Amino acid sequence: MPKKKYKTSIVGAGKVGSVIAALLHEKGFPIVSVVDINLRAATQLARKVKCKQVSDSFSGIHKNTDLLFITTPDDVIATAAEGIAAESRLKFKNLTAIHTSGVHTSAVLLSLKKKGSTTLSFHPVQSFPKDISLTELKKSIKGIYFGVEGNEKSRILASHLVSLLGGKTIFLDKKDKPLYHLACVFASNYIVTILDVVSVISGKLKLKQSWAKVFLPLIITALENALTTTPRQALTGPIERGDFETVKTHIKELKKYIPQTTGLYSALAIETAKLAFSKGSITREQFKEINKLLEKT
Structure with missing residues (x-):
């Protein structure tokens, strides 16, 4: 895998988005934009990862984004993807879009795939309580598994990212995602x-x-x-x-x-x-x- 430092944008500044942004930032990935409907949350995360571009709308996604993490609640991922796909400034064919839902497959990113983007789902097998600090979150993600679903090309990138985050990869078929998430729910x-x-x-x-x-x-x-x-x-x-x-x-x-x-x-x-x-x-x-x-x- 090439040692490219992908220009990374985060859509959804919650716990999952924050820990991924923080760890990738530590690995030298430039976090080029942070977007959240809660502008305060987006701003707080941006400060932690030295990101200058902050917004509460998809128009604020950096136009040169290579790697886009959609870390919103599950029910709005598809809607978010559709909104992002409407942003004509973005270089979709150079973009890899990743969501972190446990239950949904990469199919919810279809609107971005149609634009030429690579899509995959990338779910950390870990619990992220609201009251836990970012420092503790970073510790808790070390050594965990990530459930990855996508095509062969996206799996190669996902394995690289998981390794950078200090985790291990399990590959899932689309049809198995809901069952996989069911196991996660019972386990946690x-x-x-x-x-x-x-x-x-x-x-x-x-x-x-x-x-x-x-x-x-x-x-x-x-x-x-x-x-x-x-x-x-x-x-x-x-x-x-x-x-x-x-x-x-x-x-x-x-x-x-x-x-x-x-x-x-x-x-x-x-x-x-x-x-x-x-x-x-x-x-x-x-x-x-x-x-x-x-x-x-």
Whole structure:
């Protein structure tokens, strides 16, 4: 891959756009324009990466841009691409347009592709909380994987960029992007949701200690066991033991204290029963029994 320092523009000055801009700037890429409907956010990022061209409209994208990152919310990527494609000043045939959505493919950049631009999707397999600092974001992106989807030419460039960002590449087919993103959501968002339930239940206990400190060893051990062996081998607990009276007690307590979580518990318990049955920890009869119990909740 040539050591070209691409003139880079960022559309969307949120966490993802900011960390990509900052890391590429550190690697010597000139950030030639930053665009965001929130001009203040665009200006703040531009200052950090020594960019002189800032705007709240697509007309502010530098005309000599080689590399364009669209790091907007997923639902507006296609609209943004259409707006950018209408900017006749841009040298589209020299432009590579990249979006960072996990669920969308490069097809949402079709309006730019029709103009002659190279297009690809480039998604970091990482979580970017709003309150985290840019310094911490840069640390968190080191060593992670990026899900890349695009043609052969774009994949070569993507691999180069991922390497510069300190990451590793996995290549995805268009048809697999939604499934890939589903795995990301379960690996991150829904784990956080489950931990929130733990914190709510802990609040009912009026613990003197932080719930995080109390349950951290259990959480870490469960994750480590699942990751170093298999989730099936790592499974423990009342359903895995066939202790369905405990499950009945859980449901009773949930209905009493946090009834809104009963549905989540039942859904997770059914999947846990499937795992326990596939492991051979419970019999078919026990599997049917627990499903019958959970269907009543």
